[in-house]
Amino acid sequence: MTSPVTCIAFEGVRRIASGALKDVAIAVKSVVDRGESAPVLIFDSVTSQPVEFDLRGSVDEVIGRLPGVEVAPLSATNEEAPRGRGRPKLGVVAREVTLLPRHWDWLNGQPGGASVALRRLVDAARAANEDRDHARRAQEATYRFMTALAGNLPGFEDATRALFANDRPRFEDLTAQWPADVRDHARSLSEPALRASA
DSSP: OOOEEEEEEEEEEEEEEEEHHHOOOOOOHHHHTOOOOEEEEEEEEOOBBBOOOOSSSOHHHHHHHHOOOOOOOOOOOOOOOOOOOEEEEEEEEOOOOOHHHHHHHHHHHHHHHHHHHHHHHHHHHHHHHHHHHHHHHHHHHHHHHHHHHTTTTHHHHHHHHHTTTOHHHHHHHHTSSOOHHHHHHHHHHHHHHHHHHH
């Protein structure tokens, strides 16, 4: 089960809301309807990917267009799609893998065959690199956010270098003079990366 998407919204450099999509959408709609002049930007709280809301119409209409919000079906037909091949209960997805013959020979000689061996190898690699991957994703999310909101702030380029050099003291020093909401969110995003380097 995937966790619900959370996001954070900024009006200029001021944080206006964070949390569930619905709550942030309501806050953003209120700010936009007031006619505020600063740009409003919304980010996924984890990845810093931009999030867009269709703010046309009433608050209920805005909420009804959000992903994951149940909307009454237009028709009562409940036809199931025909089942395809594979093992749907396990969530198995078939994709093409290109390997050299010696790789296929080795995989096919493993207990359970190629698919089982590949799944075990992937799980082992994921476990071995989990901390490093988490830190890398945190760096990428922080950089994405900083580029959008802090690109014109003093020390941005040096702060970016400090982030990718895993230099927490320098990163914190360079972001100290940034607007509080931008600084605090950038530091929060960078925490897994900078903690991993400590």
